[in-house]
Amino acid sequence: MLTLASDFGSPYPAAMKGVLLDRLGDVTLVDVAHDFPRQDVRAAAFWLRETLPYFPPAVHLAVVDPGVGTDRAALAVRVGDHALVGPDNGLLLPPARRLAARQGGDESDVEVFDVAYDDPDSHTFHGRDVFAPAAADVHAVGVDALDGIDRLTPLTDDDYVDLTFPEATVASDEVTGEVLVVDDFGNAITNVPGDVLADHDEATVNGERVPVGDSFAAVSEGDQLLTVGSHGYVECDVNRGRGDEAFGLATGDAVHLEF
Amino acid sequence: MLTLASDFGSPYPAAMKGVLLDRLGDVTLVDVAHDFPRQDVRAAAFWLRETLPYFPPAVHLAVVDPGVGTDRAALAVRVGDHALVGPDNGLLLPPARRLAARQGGDESDVEVFDVAYDDPDSHTFHGRDVFAPAAADVHAVGVDALDGIDRLTPLTDDDYVDLTFPEATVASDEVTGEVLVVDDFGNAITNVPGDVLADHDEATVNGERVPVGDSFAAVSEGDQLLTVGSHGYVECDVNRGRGDEAFGLATGDAVHLEF
Amino acid sequence: MLTLASDFGSPYPAAMKGVLLDRLGDVTLVDVAHDFPRQDVRAAAFWLRETLPYFPPAVHLAVVDPGVGTDRAALAVRVGDHALVGPDNGLLLPPARRLAARQGGDESDVEVFDVAYDDPDSHTFHGRDVFAPAAADVHAVGVDALDGIDRLTPLTDDDYVDLTFPEATVASDEVTGEVLVVDDFGNAITNVPGDVLADHDEATVNGERVPVGDSFAAVSEGDQLLTVGSHGYVECDVNRGRGDEAFGLATGDAVHLEF
Numbered sequence: 001m002l003t004l005a006s007d008f009g010s011p012y013p014a015a016m017k018g019v020l021l022d023r024l025g026d027v028t029l030v031d032v033a034h035d036f037p038r039q040d041v042r043a044a045a046f047w048l049r050e051t052l053p054y055f056p057p058a059v060h061l062a063v064v065d066p067g068v069g070t071d072r073a074a075l076a077v078r079v080g081d082h083a084l085v086g087p088d089n090g091l092l093l094p095p096a097r098r099l100a101a102r103q104g105g106d107e108s109d110v111e112v113f114d115v116a117y118d119d120p121d122s123h124t125f126h127g128r129d130v131f132a133p134a135a136a137d138v139h140a141v142g143v144d145a146l147d148g149i150d151r152l153t154p155l156t157d158d159d160y161v162d163l164t165f166p167e168a169t170v171a172s173d174e175v176t177g178e179v180l181v182v183d184d185f186g187n188a189i190t191n192v193p194g195d196v197l198a199d200h201d202e203a204t205v206n207g208e209r210v211p212v213g214d215s216f217a218a219v220s221e222g223d224q225l226l227t228v229g230s231h232g233y234v235e236c237d238v239n240r241g242r243g244d245e246a247f248g249l250a251t252g253d254a255v256h257l258e259f
Numbered sequence: 260m261l262t263l264a265s266d267f268g269s270p271y272p273a274a275m276k277g278v279l280l281d282r283l284g285d286v287t288l289v290d291v292a293h294d295f296p297r298q299d300v301r302a303a304a305f306w307l308r309e310t311l312p313y314f315p316p317a318v319h320l321a322v323v324d325p326g327v328g329t330d331r332a333a334l335a336v337r338v339g340d341h342a343l344v345g346p347d348n349g350l351l352l353p354p355a356r357r358l359a360a361r362q363g364g365d366e367s368d369v370e371v372f373d374v375a376y377d378d379p380d381s382h383t384f385h386g387r388d389v390f391a392p393a394a395a396d397v398h399a400v401g402v403d404a405l406d407g408i409d410r411l412t413p414l415t416d417d418d419y420v421d422l423t424f425p426e427a428t429v430a431s432d433e434v435t436g437e438v439l440v441v442d443d444f445g446n447a448i449t450n451v452p453g454d455v456l457a458d459h460d461e462a463t464v465n466g467e468r469v470p471v472g473d474s475f476a477a478v479s480e481g482d483q484l485l486t487v488g489s490h491g492y493v494e495c496d497v498n499r500g501r502g503d504e505a506f507g508l509a510t511g512d513a514v515h516l517e518f
Numbered sequence: 519m520l521t522l523a524s525d526f527g528s529p530y531p532a533a534m535k536g537v538l539l540d541r542l543g544d545v546t547l548v549d550v551a552h553d554f555p556r557q558d559v560r561a562a563a564f565w566l567r568e569t570l571p572y573f574p575p576a577v578h579l580a581v582v583d584p585g586v587g588t589d590r591a592a593l594a595v596r597v598g599d600h601a602l603v604g605p606d607n608g609l610l611l612p613p614a615r616r617l618a619a620r621q622g623g624d625e626s627d628v629e630v631f632d633v634a635y636d637d638p639d640s641h642t643f644h645g646r647d648v649f650a651p652a653a654a655d656v657h658a659v660g661v662d663a664l665d666g667i668d669r670l671t672p673l674t675d676d677d678y679v680d681l682t683f684p685e686a687t688v689a690s691d692e693v694t695g696e697v698l699v700v701d702d703f704g705n706a707i708t709n710v711p712g713d714v715l716a717d718h719d720e721a722t723v724n725g726e727r728v729p730v731g732d733s734f735a736a737v738s739e740g741d742q743l744l745t746v747g748s749h750g751y752v753e754c755d756v757n758r759g760r761g762d763e764a765f766g767l768a769t770g771d772a773v774h775l776e777f
Contacts, residue, residue: 051273292528487641
């Protein structure tokens with residue numbers, strides 16, 4: 001099984017699928033998403049971290065790649081019986097660490113490899129010409145035997161680009177964090193751990209007093225609320241509406257909570 | 260085989276796919292749509308009714324769920340060798356009745372079950388934490404043996420939420436109906452049965468005289484027409500253009516036809 | 519294996535998938551794209567030509583069909599062990615010729631057949647009622663035996679609609695071409711062969727002097743460049759931005775290059 005994720009929109013993902021199917025025969029392909037915010041490596045890493053751990057063992061091909069055509073490396077990352085393949089820009093590390101944690105492991109279970117590649121046909125579509133062939137190679141030999149692929153070289157953590165999410169600052173009666181991503185519903189998902197909302201019925205968000213609810217339906221249709229979203233973080237939401245618009249929040253904006 | 264449908268956009272459907280694949284192994288998943296008009300249960304029920312009957316026997320997971328996180332029930336519905344799984348808000352009943360009719364049956368062939376579930380991890384993503392696991396259970400035991408699942412309880416029609424579409428009022432020389440949905444092309448699909456257009460070359464729609472045509476090409480590019488769409492209803496369309504804009508119609512708007 | 523492509527948006531492609539799965543059992547379906555520019559046969563033919571050759575042998579169902587409901591024919595096209603099925607409006611010919619070339623053949627390896635069909639249920643959805651059943655028939659008998667299907671009749675090239683892309687006019691120090699398509703990133707893809715950029719560091723595009731680069735990263739973020747895209751053509755692009763907007767170009771616009 002292979003999953004695919006990118007910021008390619010349409011129809012470029014289909015060329016990657018063609019390459020994979022041509023090399024691997026009738027393998028199962030599953031799209032994670034191809035509409036990640038364009039060239040936003042951090043947002044894509046967030047979504048991959050929150051989504052890939054639900055999958056059974058698979059090779060995960062992920063391409064959000066503002067450095068396409070430069071000399072940035074290609075990586076393969078192994079975490080138990082999962083593997084991730086994509087550009088060396090930090091994209092793969094947050095989901096890899098989460099996969100390790102879900103398997104009861106830790107950072108030491110994340111193995112990172114450089115994937116050597118020849119100068120490809122295209123300097124603008126490494127998804128098709130570099131990463132899909134690399135993912136096919138990993139799938140063909142199997143995740144267990146991945147380190148037997150000649151063009152793979154183990155890396156230490158000084159050798160590749162890492163990416164971590166900013167952490168919220170949590171005090172007893174106030175929290176400062178930021179919006180990590182806005183989802184398709186308009187929910188503004190912050191980096192503030194959901195447990196700060198425990199025992200609170202309302203809170204002040206950037207100066208505005210709003211109720212805290214267990215679910216959207218805790219408030220009337222069209223009303224704002226703070227809730228713990230499906231990722232475990234505080235979200236600034238609207239029941240049946242868009243939280244980003246009501247709260248005036250976009251990705252990267254600061255969020256200051258007071259209780 | 261499992262089909263998936265929702266108003267989740269992207270990438271939330273991928274988490275549901277991960278849950279299904281993790282529980283069922285390499286099952287075939289087919290997306291119906293994940294861009295149903297947000298939280299519009301009626302529109303989603305319309306599209307499911309018009310689409311699911313073309314599929315071979317399958318478990319159909321469908322989630323448009325404005326009541327997520329409340330105590331609304333989860334349902335499984337069996338119709339012959341098809342099953343539907345989703346929230347108790349009417350969504351599943353129109354496609355279930357259509358599936359029964361396509362199989363030569365009637366309303367009595369629609370069996371509805373309550374699906375008991377524990378308090379899930381998330382109050383905002385029952386698609387991942389409640390409905391996908393329930394659909395996996397139904398698929399795992401098989402639709403034939405669905406009623407053997409312990410947490411399923413048969414319901415009578417007083418016990419669940421039903422949904423029916425408004426019917427048009429048809430007289431000999433005039434018809435009053437409404438727009439049920441607008442499709443991606445901008446075709447305004449009404450609830451008026453297509454046969455009212457038989458033997459008419461033109462009609463008045465909300466006061467405007469337009470031709471009746473067998474196909475878009477019956478009128479010049481950019482011109483309005485009434486035609487019988489692929490669902491069997493009267494549509495207010497434009498050849499190679501958007502009927503909703505030309506006729507000034509949106510979902511729920513009244514449509515008055517005179518001949 | 520079947521691939522599907524259309525300008526149908528959502529959820530109409532699902533009805534085609536239902537028809538295919540109902541007739542063929544658990545066949546592998548792969549979406550190429552369903553958001554081709556609406557009713558733009560030339561743009562769709564371009565994307566199919568650039569995408570389908572990456573796939574292993576398959577039946578390719580492609581429907582962009584402004585003439586739906588008229589008496590335009592349905593075609594099946596065989597190229598080696600690939601087959602294409604769709605409307606007789608030129609859509610299938612550019613990808614068919616490219617598939618022939620990739621297999622080391624030429625135009626003579628493209629075999630075109632008329633597919634006879636009964637008056638379908640719908641005059642507005644031949645994708646579901648005409649083309650999907652035809653593709654299922656071709657897949658069921660196999661591409662090798664396609665000419666044994668009774669309702670298929672071989673055609674000569676006078677009998678069907680062809681489509682070719684306009685060619686750029688290339689002189690030693692200037693080139694005149696046009697924009698064939700704009701991709702989802704906003705890259706304006708022209709019909710000018712990429713090799714005209716060899717040995718040039720900059721060029722004038724419609725009067726504006728811009729750098730020539732091997733990849734997006736050859737210029738600063740937000741800056742314009744000319745590059746050779748993944749299709750081998752000159753593209754008018756912006757590093758991490760939209761070339762169509764920066765250059766003021768849309769599909770069909772003339773592009774005049776001077777060196």
